[in-house]
Amino acid sequence: MDDAMDVDVPRGAKRKAEVLTDTAVPRRIQALDQDVVNKIAAGEIIVAPVHALKELMENAVDAGSTALEVLVKDGGLKLLQITDNGCGIDKDDLPILCERFTTSKLQKFEDLQTISTYGFRGEALASISHIAHLTVTTKTRDSNRAWRAHYDAGRLVPSKPGQSSDPKPAAGRQGTQITVEDLFYNIPTRRRAFRSAADEYNKIIDMVGRYAVHCSNVAFSCKKHGESATSIAVQATATCPDRIRQIxxxxxxxxxxxxxxxxxxxxxxxxxxxxxxxxxxxxxxxxxxxxxxxxxxxxxxxxxxxxxxxxxxxxxxxxxxxxxxxxxxxxxxxxxxxxxxxxxxxxxxxxxxxxxxxxxxxxxxxxSRTFLTQSLLPGGTWAGPQPSTSAAATPSKPSGGSAARKTPARPNENNLVRTDTNLRKITSMLPPAVPPGRAGPSSGPGAPPHNSEAEIEYEIVDRELTPCRLVSVRELRAAVREDMQHELTEIFANHTFVGVVDERRRLAAIQGGVKLYLVDYGRVCLEYFYQLGLTDFGNFGVIRFNPPLDLRELLALAAEQEKKNTTPGDQDGVGDDEEGELDSAELVELVAQQLVERREMLLEYFSLEISPTGELLSIPLLVKGYTPAIVKLPRFLLRLGPHVNWTEEKACFDSFLRELAAFYVPEQLPTSPGNDDDAARDEREIHAEIRARRTHVRRAVEHVLFPAFKARLVATKSLAQGTILEVADLKGLYRVFERC
Missing domain, CATH: 3.30.230.10 (Ribosomal Protein S5; domain 2)
Structure with missing residues (x-):
């Protein structure tokens, strides 16, 4: 025992001569097992899920595909699936598909000098099959059915124990679908080395985006498993600049x-x-x-x-x-x-x-380059954007034997673009909305806006988002995307809010570049809230009523108001049916029954809660910081009866969301009084709630709605007609004044 301890000297210590004479016999060199060789090769080629995806995408493009669909779960470690519409794989080639160095692109080594395809060595599928569960479903043009095969360690294996390992016939379209499951399941050390699934998914998105930009006439799509929205969706007809824009x-x-x-x-x-x-x-x-x-x-x-x-x-x-x-x-x-x-x-x-x-x-x-410069002198002020011109870069000549001060060139005012939303707005030039004699210390053109959001109390719940898997809602979303007007969408995405012009006609001014536009924000809000309803379908917030409201009283109030507003012969009122046979009481009861019968669906999809006894408990909240006018609530509920198609799913969701959007559109309010005594006298008689509502709407339009348009609005072609009007072009105005 002591001799053994003498031989096992500490690591790094100098060994004695007698120890060296007793060393063990050298180990014999042996050939590695073929399974070990294959796993080592797989570790060199497939380092991460993104490398497996790259190999599969290249094979799909080599096969002449014009559309590639990528599906990912847990960053590709749990599931990585790519579907193409290429030429497919012949059934007779499936038995050797995943063997190493089996390829249709090389025959002799000299072929490497003229190789023009992505893959050529025949190692991608072989490497993947040694470190994951691989399934291939393929169909050629001449075949009348698709074939599905399962692989493990480069060989065909049965899908279930006891069955044959031969490829099985299956339903499928032309092309190939390759499914990689449980990547690195037999290499736990490498699987644990990945930090998070989100990082691996970002790498996959980056790789798909690169090939989507390069491969013209090929459509690409990539999304996470279980989600309806795609992270990348590029059409085959998109140009290279359009592909770069989308990605x-x-x-x-x-x-x-x-x-x-x-x-x-x-x-x-x-x-x-x-x-x-x-x-x-x-x-x-x-x-x-x-x-x-x-x-x-x-x-x-x-x-x-x-x-x-x-x-x-x-x-x-x-x-x-x-x-x-x-x-x-x-x-x-x-x-x-x-x-x-x-x-x-x-x-x-x-x-x-x-x-x-x-x-x-x-x-x-x-x-066309511009830079921001700042004075270095004490008390200096911001000089503003300065164009990079030769005049600005040329130093002044010294005078009086001392170095002259460099004076930056004055920018051309007709090229300046308003970018600071805190600058003075049109609304600050208008008279205050508070009647004379009631102005407080904080009123006036320069006073800060009334923070009505502080008066609203919000409760945050831990409810998880519900993914929407309804085909009808997806089709409505796709219809909005197909109807997009790119130029108008770009204007709203990069605009600068100028001010509210007319509250009665719901007009506001925005600036896009060096142009000034007049916008009907009522119509824009109608389209925005409709799109918001599609985007957040089934995940709306809730506005609760405490105490609850009587549904039939609200409907009766709306029916009575509609009856007063409807002229004889007018068939557009919500209280008129096709034959004019229902009176107000019957209409109220009919609509109330419809809503009560459908209360479960209204609560699940739209957060509109109605009790079995006909009490209105809550309505949907679409956007934080803005509440719709409660005075419009009775008419909104009444229109849910005749103006919503309750018989067809897609038409029901479309018509309901449009009615909800109309309810959320800011109401038309009287304009602020000017110098006219009659107008001022009428303004004094307006209730204080109307004045508070005007303040709330003004603040919401400027600080909530238009910033939301900038981030999420998809301007449609129908919205481009009569909604926005160009009223001034800064360069054009300067040309006019230069002639004066």
Whole structure:
């Protein structure tokens, strides 16, 4: 025992000569088991779920697909499914589909010199089958049925114990669907190394977005399992700038410049889109494709960043999409297991030629750049945006033997764009809404707006969001997206609120760029609240009544008011049926019965709660910070009877949400009095609640509704007709006044 302890000296200690003579016999070299070899190879190729997705997408594009659908669960670790409409896989090829080095793209090693497809080694599916449960469903054009096969460790396996492992016939459309489940289930150390499913899903979204930008005439969609909304949805007919807009945002797409160059000496062609000098971000984004393969190149990245350094402010970085086509004989694609990197000849010359071309493109649009400057002198004030012109960059000549002070060039006022919503608005120039003699110390044009939201109490509940799986609601959402008017949507997304112009006609002024628009915010609110109802379907907030309201009393009040407002022969009143046979009492009872009978559906979908005895307990809350006019509640409830199609699901949801949107539209209020004595006298007679409502509506329009339009409104083609009117163009006005 002591001798053994003497031999096992501490690690790192110097061993004695007698110990070295007693060393063990050297281990024999043996060939690794084939299963170990396959798992090692799989670990080199499939490092993360995004690498498996990249291999599957490339195979789908190689198969001639025009539409790819990606479904992900738990960041791809639980489920990763890709469906395409390509040529499919022949049934006779399924037994060897997942064996290593089985491919239809190579026959001899020399073929690598002319390879033009994404995949070529036949290792992707083999590697995935060794570390996940793989299912392939495929159908060719000539086959009258689809075939489904299950794989494990590169071999066909039965779907259930005791069954045959041969491919089974199944229903399916032309193309291939590959389902990868439980990725890295047999490598627990690697599976535990992933931090979160959200990080892996973001990597997948980034990879899908890159190929969606590059692969023209191919539709891409990607979403999480169990969710109806897609994270990426690109149509096959979308252009490259449109694809960049959908994936990377309008701020990038608005500043894109197209470039294209080639050189026969180095046998390359380069094309793409790059942002100009008006756009900069904190991190460089480069979508690099060499011979249509998504790769990375630190040399190209550094060269592009150095090119932009002369045009962008400090710590500013560009967005560049570059597609580089090089003679295949000059490219070595087989240098990295995941094909993430490639080597090609004359790399320095090609990179220099591309960067010089991009530099010339940037110089051509450099005249539009603007910068913010600030005085460094004590007591200095902000100088405002200063254009980068030659006059501003030329130093003044010294006078009197001392250095002259540099005076920044004065900006052209006709190019200034209002960007600060705290600047003076039209409403501050109008007389106060409070009648004379009642103005308090906080009233007046310069007083802050009345914070009516502070008077509203909100209760936050822990209810989870309910995903909407109704096909009818999805179709209504899709109809809104298809009816989108892009130009008007862009105006609302980037507008600056100017002020409320007319509360009686519900008009407001906004600025878009250097243009001033007059907007009918009543119609815009109607469309916005309808879209909000579709987006938050089944997840509305609740406005509760304490004590509850009598439903029949509200309906009777609305029916009596409609009867007074309806002229003889008018068939548009809500109290008139097609034959005019129902009186007010019968109509009230009929509508009340309809609502009480459907109270469970109204509560589940619309948060409209009605008791079995006919008490109104709550109505839906669509947006925080704004409450609809309660005076419109009786008419809203009455219109739910004849104006909602209760027989068809899709028509029911559509008509109900439109009535709900009409209820939420701000009411038309009397305008503030001017210098006219009669108008001032009439204003004094308005109830205090009307004045408080005007204050609430003004604040909601400016601070709640128009900011919501900016973030979520999809302007439709019907909304573009008669809703917004251009009333002034700053450049045009300056031309008019220059003639005076």
């Amino acid at each position: 990377y945002g309008g701020s990038v797409a608005n500043e894109l410049t197209e470039f294209s160059t080639s050189d026969s000496r180095w046998a390359f062609k380069a094309k793409g889109w790059a942002t100009n000098a008006n756009y900069s971000t904190k991190k460089t984004t480069i979508l690099l494709f060499i011979n249509h393969r998504c790769v990375e190149s630190s040399n190209i990245r550094k060269a592009i960043e150095q090119t932009y350094a002369a045009f962008l402010p400090k710590n500013g970085h560009p967005f560049v999409y570059l597609s580089l086509e090089i003679d295949p004989h000059r490219v070595d694609v087989n240098v990295h297991p995941t094909k993430r990197e490639v080597n090609f000849l004359n790399e320095d010359e090609i990179i220099q030629a591309i960067c010089e071309h991009i530099r010339s493109k940037l110089a051509a649009v450099d005249a």
